[in-house]
Amino acid sequence: MRDVLSPFTAWKHLFREPVTVLDPLNDRPGADRYRGFHQNDLEKCIGCGTCEVICQNAAIDMVPVSDPEDGDSGLRPMIDYGRCCWCALCVDVCMTGSLTMSNDYVWADANPDVFRFTPGVDPKPWNEEEKGYQRPGARVLASTERVHMGERTAKDRIDNFEEIVAGYTREEAMIEADRCVECGLCVATCPAHMDIPDYIKAIREQDYDKGLQLLYQTNPFSEVCGRVCTHNCETACAARHDGDPIAIRWLKRHITDEVPYERYVDLIGKPEAATGRKVAIVGSGPAGLTTAYDLARMGHKVVVYEARKSPGGMPRYGIPEYRLPYDMLDRDIDVIRAMGVEIVCNTRIGEDITMETLRADNDAVVLSIGLHLGRSTRIPGAESPDVDTAVPLLRKITDGEEVPVPEKLVVIGGGNVAMDIARSMARLQQVKHGKVGVTVTALESFDHFLADADEVRESREEGIEIFDARGPQEIVTFKSGKRKGRVKGLRTWLCDSIFDDQGRFNPHYDESDELVHPADMVIEAIGQAADVSILGKDLTEALEWTRGRIRVDVDGQTSEPWLWSAGDCVNGPDVVHAVADGHRVAQSINAMLAAKEEAAT
Amino acid sequence: MFKIEPDRSQYPAHNPDGSCDIDLSSGKYVKIWHGPNHPGITGNMSLELTICGDEVVEGRTRVGYLHRGFEKLMERRTFIQVFPIVCRVCVPEPDLNEYCYAAAIEELAGIEVPDYANWMRTLILEMGRFNSYMMYLGGQSGSLGMGVIGQWTTYVRDLMLDRFEELTGARVYHMFILPGGVRDVLPDGFAARMEETLKTAERYLDDVDKVMFQNAVFNKRTRGVGYIDPALFDSYGVTGPTARAGGATTDVRRDAPYLKYDELDFEPVTGTDSDIWARADVRRRDTRLSIDLIRQILVKMQKPGEYFAKIPNVLHWKIPYGETYIRGESSRGEYGYYLVTDGTGYPRRINVRGPSYTHAMALLERLIVNTNISDVGALMVSLHTYPPEIER
Structure with a gap:
């Protein structure tokens, strides 16, 4: 009976509120x-x-x-x-x-x-x-943290010029390479358009041979760029928006570390058959040698003229060895030589050989002379014998020449060159005096600093004092006595803005905030200039110029049809831009030579 | 106890291959096509029935209406891309797919899942089981003409879907259990709202007891019908509530505890009669067990902590050579994922072991013989099968 009546209890639901939603499209x-x-x-x-x-x-x-x-x-x-x-x-x-x-x-x-x-x-x-x-927390489907690159401690590195960073192990490189999402934004940003996602993939697949081939397809200075590249790629890296950017530069270096050097030339492959065309290149920096490498691989005969005793240009004479061991630079240069490029050192244009001769003997000439002259602030006292510019000093250090090493010195400038000379001098001070006494004064504030954050951090670790937003006003010298005319210090004012409303360089100072940085020597690292005196009067007049630099078209060709120019002297400001410039010029020259060949047949 | 052994004395005997020689031209037999849109069929599946009067002489199960080739599709997807696919293998209870797949990946890739994530997963699986049973109760009663119960259970299920929605961000395919953990922590005030839902559910389950289980019609039509001999359990791969209704005590949650089941206090629900009524009764009590387990979990779960383990970049995630079988207890029986990896970024093979496959095909063909045509729907629903999971 219970089983017959019980079901009727369902009727109580008749008196309940309906459970349905009246207007689900709007109410819910x-x-x-x-x-x-x-x-x-x-x-x-x-x-x-x-x-x-x-x-x-x-x-x-x-x-x-x-x-x-x-x-x-x-x-x-x-x-x-x-x-x-x-x-x-x-x-x-x-x-x-x-x-x-x-x-x-x-x-x-x-x-x-x-x-x-x-x-x-x-x-x-x-x-x-x-x-x-929304994603509840950080990105979890890929790691956001960069694998730490091992480096020597400040104590270990301050009294020598040995390389600071250790390079990744295979395991570390695999973990770092795994973070890449292969979006390719870095390729578009890299001036040389290196095939970054693919060589990072080669690391993941442990195919280092392929990785090396990819590197040298677009960059014959891979050993160099793997250490000192300004890595614009990493500022474009998608991973940096939520975490650290991929350590693209270190991964590039890792590939070159892993492949035995003897195999490089085999992997890169032989140049094409000789075309009989000749190209002369003035200056053996990254721009000149990249042009040479490309043209040689296309089968042209290339001779590079270098004024100094060793090739390499700014990487050798501007970058200190603790950042770029020169053996590594030599490895890249030897690869370029292996492609058939002839490098003639100790040959200064204008003295040992003239531009006219080069023009007469070759189908094309490339000018890639870099920026080897230091610029001066021209503030009062800058003519003192204790004032020097950074680039010539760096060159002397590379060549092992004697440089003055006072106990206390000030560097004017906030770029990477300022850091290079400050840290180089700090090492020399440590060896000579057992302590570091270097002060860097930069016009820019730390919010807009020019030098890399790593450089600033490492400089500080090494005991270098950095003052930001300081405008140099006067190099204070002794007015009398035995040391008359010698440097006593640097007087600076606080700089509240660098550019005016129109965006022109026009620093504004707060005179009430004055500091005098005591020093026996002042080094100016505020910019460099090209030594164009080698061109000779006629050529200088014949060429078109733009703001003190030789005017070139998009392919690097000057107003003279036989002369191209590449690298820092026209395009600045770093190795990878110079490499990109070299590729562009080589393509342009090759096209010209091909047209010539066609016209001849 | 009722037992109905198939009496085939009046009909031609079965051949060794399972078929039988029925002379349709005799006028004694009629062949009918039952499904695939028949209301008594659970999902898209057909039965090819030969009947004599009201009695089913022979039944053949016909599937293929829902084949989407999941297993093959998964071999063409990276490990993370399989994650949104697996839940689609079973519509009413998708979470177990997500768990089994994630656990298989985690085992082969050597990933340790945070404790909190395991509690979350346990909670989600029990919520999913509850939902599946709600669907079953509505279906079982509906197949016998009691439509109102389906309305109640659908309402209760909808309340649980609301909890799913606020917890996982989706109602049906939750896609919340990622390889490595879960997507988020419990929302604020979740336990209180869940308690409210569970109380409503219990109220409605009381009504279901009165209207369905204390119902002379339901008892008459289900007692002794669809009897499965416990001796067949092993040979037919019968598991879960279907087996427990016949006295078996198999329950993966207790036999091989996974996630946090070893920290929960429960005994598998069993029955004795192995007929439609017993199966419905086991599931009804298992629903109550799920409610109890959800309460236990919400009490025992510690404060929100880490809920996702560190995993490699999913875009090029490669998993070393290996194979594993991960199983769990679904509302229908033992559910499992067999995963083979070969060191590449894609699964070499994924095989889904769903209880519907064994229950709905071979077992049904055997049970259906000598039943009344009007009981076919109830019998089929009582096996609690979901065709999407038959056809992976």
């Missing part, structure tokens, strides 16, 4: 972390395309939205809601955290085409919605 917002329609913060998005890669439904396409710039491809994700499965892996993997999902989930339309849209670009009601799915 999604939960706070609901994974609804996508949002994209266009300001944060860099178009790296990692969302597109991870989407297993191929629901995301990267479409052009703005012009590309360094570190931003200009592409933005377009999402096809016919394919999206709302897994939100795109949100989890997003390198900048720009891609999120709102808790909005109702979107009805008769036209199926509208369901493909570009979040952030197409106006949608949920664009401003704050609730929805």
Whole structure:
């Protein structure tokens, strides 16, 4: 009987409130972390395309939205809601955290085409919605922390010029290489367009031979760049937006560390058959030698003329050996020689051989003479014998020449060259006096500092004092006595702004904030200039100039049809730009030679 | 105890291959196509029935309406890309797929999952089990014409989906258990809202007891029907509540505790009669057990802590050579993922062991013989099978 009556208790539900939602489309917002329609913060998005890669439904396409710039491809994700499965892996993997999902989930339309849209670009009601799915914490689908590069302690390194960084082990390199998402923003930013994601992939696959081939396809100064490159790539790296950028420079160095040097030339391959064309290059820095390397590989006969006793240019004579062991530079140069490039040292143009001779004997001439003259501040006292400029001093240190090493010195300048000379002199001081007494005064504040953060950190570890936002006013000298005319110190004012409203260099000082930095020597490291005196009067007059530099077109060709110019002397300011310049000039010359060949036949 | 042994004395005997020679031209037999859209069928699947009067003489299960090739698809996806696919293998209880796959990856890649994430996973699995049973109770009663119970259980299930939504960010495919951990911590005030949901669920389950289990019609139509001989359990791969209703005590949660089940206090629910009623009864009590377990978990779970382990970059995640089988107890029985990796960035083979495959195909073909055509739907639902999981 119970089993017959019991079911009728269901009727009590007649008197209960209905459980249904009256207007579910409007009355029921999604939960706070609901994974609804996508949002994209266009300001944060860099178009790296990692969302597109991870989407297993191929629901995301990267479409052009703005012009590309360094570190931003200009592409933005377009999402096809016919394919999206709302897994939100795109949100989890997003390198900048720009891609999120709102808790909005109702979107009805008769036209199926509208369901493909570009979040952030197409106006949608949920664009401003704050609730929805966001990555709860840091990016977890790939490591955000860089593998620490081992380096010698300040105590170990301060009295010698041995290399500071140790290089990665294979295990460390694998972990670091694993962090790369292969977006390729670095390739676009690298002046030489090195194939960075692929050589990092080669590390992951432990295929170092392939890695080395990729390096030397685009950069014959890979040993050098693996140590001292200004690594613009790392400032474009997608990983830097939420964590540390990939240590691209150290990974490049790791490949060169792992491949036995004897195998380099075999791996890089032989140059093409000789064409019989001849090119002369003035200056054996990265720009000149890269041009030489490329042209030699194309089969042309290349002779490089170098005024100093060893080739290498600024990497040898400007970069201290604790950053770049010169043996490593020699390895790169020997690879270039192995391609058939002849390097003639101790030959100064204008003295040992003239530009006219070079022009007559060759199909083309390349001028890549770098910036080997130091610039002076020309403030009062700058003519004192205790005042020197950084670049000539660095050259003397490389050549082992005697340089003055006082107990206390001041460096004017805040760039990497200032750091180089400060740290080099600190080492010499440590050896001679057993202590460091170097002060660096920079015009820029630490917020806009020119030198790399690592350089600043390491300098401080080595006992160098750095004063930021200090404008040099006077090099104070002894006015009388036995040391009359000798340096006593540097007087500086606080610099509150460097550029005026029009963006011109016009520092403004606060005179009330004055400091005198005591010193026996002042080194100016505020910029360099090219030594163009070698060109001779006629050529100097024939060439077109722009702001003191030789004017060149996009291919590096000067106004003279037989003369190209590359590197710091026209394009500044670092090794990898010089390498990129070298490639450009080599391409241009090769095209000219090919046209000549065609005309002849 | 009721036992109905198939009496085939009036019909042609089975051939060794399982078929039998039925002369359809005799006029004595009719062949009907039951499904794939029949309301008594759980999902897209068909039965090819030969009947004589009201009695089923022979039944053949026909599947293939829902084949999406998951296992093959997964071999073409990177390890992280498989994560959004696995949940689709089983619609009503997707979480166990996520757990089994994640655990398999974690085992082969040597990843230690944080304790808090394991508690979260246990909670989610029990919530999923509860939802699956709600769907079953509605289906079982619906197959016997009691539509109102389905409305109640759907409502209760919807409340649990609300909890799922606030916890995981999605209602049906939660995609919350990532290889390495879970996606987030519990939202604020979750335990209180869950308690409210559980209380409502218990109230409705009391009603279900009265209207479904204390119901003469339900008892009459289910007692002794669909009897599975416990001797067949091993040969037919019968597991889970279907086996426990026949006196077996298999429950992976207790036999091979995974996640946090060894820290929870429970005994597997068993029955004795091995018929439709016994299976429904075991599941009804197992639902109550799930409610109890959810309460236990929310009490024992410690304060939010680390919920995601450090994993390699998923975009080029390679897992060394290896193979593993991870199993768990689903609402239908033993569920498992067999994963083979070969050192590349893609799974070499993923095999999903779903209880629906064994229960809905071979076992059903055997049970269906000599049942009444009107009981076929109830019998099929009582095996609690989900076709998407048959056709991976």
